[in-house]
Amino acid sequence: MKLLVISDLHAHNDVLDKMDAQFKEADGVLFAGDFAECFKPETGEEALKLLCKKHDAIFAVLGNCDNEDFLEDLEAQDVCVEKSLAFFDGLAVAGSGGGTVFTGKTEFERSEDDILSDFDIVKNSIEQSGDNSLWQSLILISHNPPLAQKVDSFDGVNHAGSTKFADFIKENKPLAVVCGHIHEGRGIESIGETVVINPGSLGENGFYAWLEVEKAGENWKVVNAELCEIK
Numbered sequence: 001m002k003l004l005v006i007s008d009l010h011a012h013n014d015v016l017d018k019m020d021a022q023f024k025e026a027d028g029v030l031f032a033g034d035f036a037e038c039f040k041p042e043t044g045e046e047a048l049k050l051l052c053k054k055h056d057a058i059f060a061v062l063g064n065c066d067n068e069d070f071l072e073d074l075e076a077q078d079v080c081v082e083k084s085l086a087f088f089d090g091l092a093v094a095g096s097g098g099g100t101v102f103t104g105k106t107e108f109e110r111s112e113d114d115i116l117s118d119f120d121i122v123k124n125s126i127e128q129s130g131d132n133s134l135w136q137s138l139i140l141i142s143h144n145p146p147l148a149q150k151v152d153s154f155d156g157v158n159h160a161g162s163t164k165f166a167d168f169i170k171e172n173k174p175l176a177v178v179c180g181h182i183h184e185g186r187g188i189e190s191i192g193e194t195v196v197i198n199p200g201s202l203g204e205n206g207f208y209a210w211l212e213v214e215k216a217g218e219n220w221k222v223v224n225a226e227l228c229e230i231k
Contacts, residue, residue: 001089004055005199005209007032007143007180008063011043012203013050018230022208023054028088030211031079032180032199033097033143034063041067041107052077059086063143064099064106064181071097081141083118085125090215091175092134094122095141099181100162112164115144119168136219138174139211145179150187151198152179160185169194175220176211188225195222206230 004026009015023029031051036044044066052058058079062071074080081095096118098108119140126134145152145161146169152161160182169177170192177196186200186207200207212224 001027001091001213003027003139003211003213004029005032005178005197005211006030006202007178007199008034008183008201008203009047009051010034010065010201010203011037011040011047013047015203015206015230016050016054018206019054019208026055028057028059029055030093030139030141030178031058031060032063032141032178033061034065034180034203035070036063036065036067036107038065038106041065041070044070045073048073048077048079052079057088059088059093059095059141061095061141061143062097062108064108066097067107068098083121085121090137091213091220092122092138093141094119094138097143099144100160102160112162115142115162116164116168133218135172135174139213140169140174140177142177142179143181145182145185145198146177146191146196148189148191148196150189151185151196152182154182154184156184166191169196175213176222176225178211186227188227195225197225199227 035047061082146166147161183201199209
């Protein structure tokens with residue numbers, strides 16, 4: 001299965017038309033938030049509308065530049081995985097939106113605990129089913145990155161990722177994590193056994209990524225993860 005990984009569109013909607021070939025190639029699309037231009041949350045509506053025309057299987061969360069109430073629009077378009085759990089051809093996808101508190105000026109800033117609480121639905125599902133194998137087929141989409149080496153660094157030295165999210169990943173070992181938010185943190189790395197991807201900003205830089213996974217016996221595995229750029 002080949003998944004197109006994108007984030008941080010920031011209402012640069014013309015970029016979407018440059019990616020028709022990639023959307024056609026993708027089995028599904030993982031979007032890690034920030035539909036809207038920063039400080040202009042009203043621009044998110046058109047961005048969402050245009051993105052939804054590009055593919056039938058989109059899984060998305062809000063970014064810190066998106067208004068929290070915009071979640072209703074994602075739900076209406078049936079692309080929302082924030083605070084929810086979706087299943088797609090044997091894979092599971094769960095999401096968390098917004099960014100950790102920094103300036104306090106963007107639309108959707110939250111505590112680390114609030115961000116992690118969006119994944120309670122996964123734990124609740126496992127508790128109800130008694131099947132802990134869900135983690136092995138699970139992709140988490142979070143606008144805010146975990147504390148890591150690359151994907152959360154805004155200058156190559158300092159980091160803006162969530163320590164609690166990184167610990168959560170190490171403990172539960174999901175198949176993959178897709179994040180965004182830190183444009184300079186474009187990269188692919190591992191936290192424990194989990195592949196973590198920050199594709200960079202699609203809107204501002206034309207960056208995106210591919211995540212390829214396949215079934216291996218009863219489990220899933222990542223067979224390829226690749227950073228790309230619109231040419």
